[in-house]
Amino acid sequence: MAYLLSLKQNIASFFMEIGEMSFFSLRFFKELFTKPFEFKELLNQCYVMGNKSLFLVGVTGLILGIVFTLQTRPTLMDFGAVAWMPSMISISIVREIGPVIIALICAGRIGSSIGAEIGSMRVTEQIDAMEVSGTNPFKYLVVTRILAATLMLPLLVIFGDFIALIGSAIVENMKGSVSFVLYFNQVFEALTFSDIFPATIKTFFFGFAIGLVGCFKGYTSKKGTAGVGKASNSAVVYTSMLLFIIDFIAVFVTDIFV
Amino acid sequence: MDLANKIMNSKSNKEVLLVKDLFKGFGDNKVLNGFNLSLFEGENLVLMGKSGSGKSVLIKCLVGLMPPDSGSVELLGQDISKLNHSEMNDLRTNVGFLFQGSALYDSMTVRENLEFPLRRHSKKLTEEETDTLVMEALENVGLTHTVDWMPEELSGGMQRRIALARALILKPKIIFYDEPTTGLDPITAKEIILLILKIQEKFKTSSLIITHDVDCARVISNRMLLLLDGINYAEGTFTELSSSNDPKIKAFFK
Numbered sequence: 001m002a003y004l005l006s007l008k009q010n011i012a013s014f015f016m017e018i019g020e021m022s023f024f025s026l027r028f029f030k031e032l033f034t035k036p037f038e039f040k041e042l043l044n045q046c047y048v049m050g051n052k053s054l055f056l057v058g059v060t061g062l063i064l065g066i067v068f069t070l071q072t073r074p075t076l077m078d079f080g081a082v083a084w085m086p087s088m089i090s091i092s093i094v095r096e097i098g099p100v101i102i103a104l105i106c107a108g109r110i111g112s113s114i115g116a117e118i119g120s121m122r123v124t125e126q127i128d129a130m131e132v133s134g135t136n137p138f139k140y141l142v143v144t145r146i147l148a149a150t151l152m153l154p155l156l157v158i159f160g161d162f163i164a165l166i167g168s169a170i171v172e173n174m175k176g177s178v179s180f181v182l183y184f185n186q187v188f189e190a191l192t193f194s195d196i197f198p199a200t201i202k203t204f205f206f207g208f209a210i211g212l213v214g215c216f217k218g219y220t221s222k223k224g225t226a227g228v229g230k231a232s233n234s235a236v237v238y239t240s241m242l243l244f245i246i247d248f249i250a251v252f253v254t255d256i257f258v
Numbered sequence: 259m260d261l262a263n264k265i266m267n268s269k270s271n272k273e274v275l276l277v278k279d280l281f282k283g284f285g286d287n288k289v290l291n292g293f294n295l296s297l298f299e300g301e302n303l304v305l306m307g308k309s310g311s312g313k314s315v316l317i318k319c320l321v322g323l324m325p326p327d328s329g330s331v332e333l334l335g336q337d338i339s340k341l342n343h344s345e346m347n348d349l350r351t352n353v354g355f356l357f358q359g360s361a362l363y364d365s366m367t368v369r370e371n372l373e374f375p376l377r378r379h380s381k382k383l384t385e386e387e388t389d390t391l392v393m394e395a396l397e398n399v400g401l402t403h404t405v406d407w408m409p410e411e412l413s414g415g416m417q418r419r420i421a422l423a424r425a426l427i428l429k430p431k432i433i434f435y436d437e438p439t440t441g442l443d444p445i446t447a448k449e450i451i452l453l454i455l456k457i458q459e460k461f462k463t464s465s466l467i468i469t470h471d472v473d474c475a476r477v478i479s480n481r482m483l484l485l486l487d488g489i490n491y492a493e494g495t496f497t498e499l500s501s502s503n504d505p506k507i508k509a510f511f512k
Binding site: 117120121124130133135 | 350
């Protein structure tokens, strides 16, 4: 009985949180189009999220490309289809693996740092101080971060995909003596508009989800420093789950229209 | 004490803050039960209360950080419940707030902390004018050398002074102090108290100081209010209240 009661409470609090997050995102859209616009802080956040994530995304992309090619190569060789390698790798990376893996990496890097930063500002009254000084903290902290994450994630994914393809080309060059020019010729022959466009569009939604959940968890965090840790941690967990849900919807919708 | 008397003589009868029948509760816990308060121009009003008596809740209701359940707050002649967000922000430029934990923006240097309110409310200022105002504010609190330091490099007392400089930079008419001496050693606490008095004399601001530090109240107050059970239980000068025979009032001064 106690178990059922606690399950009921958990389900209720889950749906309450979904509701609160929906109101939070509605407020984001409302504040997004009202003056004053915080361009300077937006550019600063784009720099923090974009530039400072480049190394991590680059290394992840490179390893992803190398490992993926090394793991796939023997199977394709068994079927005598190793010539299909550039096409297969590029389509898998651009369509699915690149966006999802890089979004997950960014959820850890960007989402948790947003959650921790805004959460610690909340518990140390810095958000109240901002409000008392006549600044709208939602606009200054939340709108700029969500927008920056939405704009930066597609760029990071494109960069990560490109590095992953370079990693794959390196392996192909070493193992199969395929030149870089030939490899990338085959890559661009294989990729079509319907591979690149839906994959890029969904990364905007991934970025929005990372920014939204990180900001929501940080902005609503309570209970002192423990609350900050919880905000940071749950930002990553919730975002990761949300990324897969968005990915599922995106693939489903793409399948209908393309 | 001389400084406090001097400030007392300069106070007028014009109310800059008027609180009427303020109620605020969290579930069954009724924190404010019809609280009333008036703050006069140029006055130092000290509000004393035990820990958890609702002092911080009250001060947050006064600046619109927390909506009261009922009652009215008139700040500089304007009922804050009737103001929209933009009007409230304009009004807030006339109000300074010193937070209990200083609340300096920890990702910004001292200079950036002080520039933050200036850049948002005085957009026509040149770089040079902004710099002059920042250095002036730091000079008022005796910390010009920390201008490029990060908040984590400052001691607790220094952080409190910088927070005071930030609260003063827009030359507010009213300053709210939330436990200005809490967590500081007695010497630093005394320095902060004297600094508040010095600033009060220089800028002729009205101040509401929330504290449970009796020494702070003795030195700083022109008038005192005791917050007990969510109401203004007693009111008077420090001497009047500290010599009261009421056991509940006496408990504050032990």
